[in-house]
Amino acid sequence: MSEPLPRRVAVAFESAVGLLERGGEDTELLRRALAAERDRAGRTMSVAVVGRISTGKSTLVNALIGEERLATGSQELTYNVNRLRHGPEARLLVHYKDGRPPRPFDPGQLTELTVRRERRPEEIDGIAEIVVELPSPYLRAFELIDTPGLDSVFGQDSLNTLEFLGLDPGEVRSATLRHAASADGLVFVVPVRGPSAGDSRLLAQYLGPEFVAATPLTALGVLTKCEQEWEAGGPHPLDLGR
Ligand SMILES: Nc1nc2c(ncn2[C@@H]2O[C@H](COP(=O)(O)OP(=O)(O)O)[C@@H](O)[C@H]2O)c(=O)[nH]1
Ligand SMILES: [Mg+2]
Known part of the structure; x- marks a missing residue:
């Protein structure tokens, strides 16, 4: 053979x-x-999920892996980049910005490591990325990277939120961009209601030279929150999203 x-x-x-x-x-x-x-070619392919904050990226990733692993919610801003990969059992490994050795955590602690309810929890600030290993069969083919979002550049509201939380908008943006740029494919998440000028500028950014992943073959768009526009007898959400 x-x-x-x-x-x-x-x-x-x-x-x-x-x-x-x-x-x-x-x-x-x-x-x-x-x-x-x-x-x-020797590495597992990676796919980054990108889009503005609160468009439904983490919800989509949870739906794909079939588990409510990642924190979602309009109030609770997820700041860290989560890299989901296949493993024999659920495991969390936190990688730090200052280069200290990665540290394992209990898988149940993912939410507290990513969600900011308080101002500037030091532990969260120092995290470069969180590797989440899961036995989900879906992850056998590729890694999924859940990014925080890029709204900070365009929306005053989220800029305020980031500043209130003590986060540097530029840093959130560059972490998102860096991870997306190194991915082999992109999933671009846009809510069906109100794709904004910000979305168009964001998309234009992903079509720039540093994004090897952003070709028509390796990037796809996902429309979320479709049911909000789906009235009986009304226009189809796909038509609204075009
Ligand atoms: N109605 C509706 N809400 C959604 C949908 N997808 C996500 N959400 C909600 O939108 C909010 C933000 O979602 P999240 O996944 O945290 O967004 P992220 O910041 O892009 O990761 C959460 O409250 C979700 O429950 C959807 O398809 N329909
Ligand atoms: Mg999220």
């Missing part, structure tokens, strides 16, 4: 990188580019 495809791809990459090594300086750029692609 022939080797599985991922193994054959890895072998092909190895031999190509090996050949380019013989080219010395002339082929160095190409070798590096190929080596980066080899590393990328």
Whole structure:
């Protein structure tokens, strides 16, 4: 029986990188580019869920994995980036901004690690990302990255909220952008009621050069809160969302 495809791809990459090594300086750029692609091919694909705050990103991720794992709610701002990946059992690993070793937490503590009810809980501020391992079969194919949202740049209300919480809007934005930029695919969440000028600007930003994931093949849009506009006999939510 022939080797599985991922193994054959890895072998092909190895031999190509090996050949380019013989080219010395002339082929160095190409070798590096190929080596980066080899590393990328060896990793599990990641999909980042992006959109304005409170559009329903975390609700969508919960629906996809079939569990109410992530905190949702209009009052409770989730600030941290959560990376959901497959694992044999539920496990939480918190990665810190200051480079100290990641620390495991009880999976039941996810909400308290992400939701800010009080001003500036130090523990939350220091978190770079939270890796959530779950046995959900859905996560076998790819990792899902739940981002906080980018409203801060565009909406005064959420700017006020962030400032009240003692958060730096620029930091929330850059954490979201950084994670989205490194993902292999994007899910762009827009509520059916009132996609705003902010959404259009956000989308334009994701079509910029730093977003390798944002191509028509790897980015898709999800309309949320459709039932709010779905009156009997009224226009179809898809028509409203166009
Ligand atoms: N009516 C309605 N509410 C929704 C829907 N999706 C999310 N929500 C609510 O919108 C609020 C914000 O959702 P959340 O997932 O936390 O948004 P996020 O900030 O984008 O992660 C929560 O109160 C959700 O219950 C939906 O399809 N319909
Ligand atoms: Mg959320």
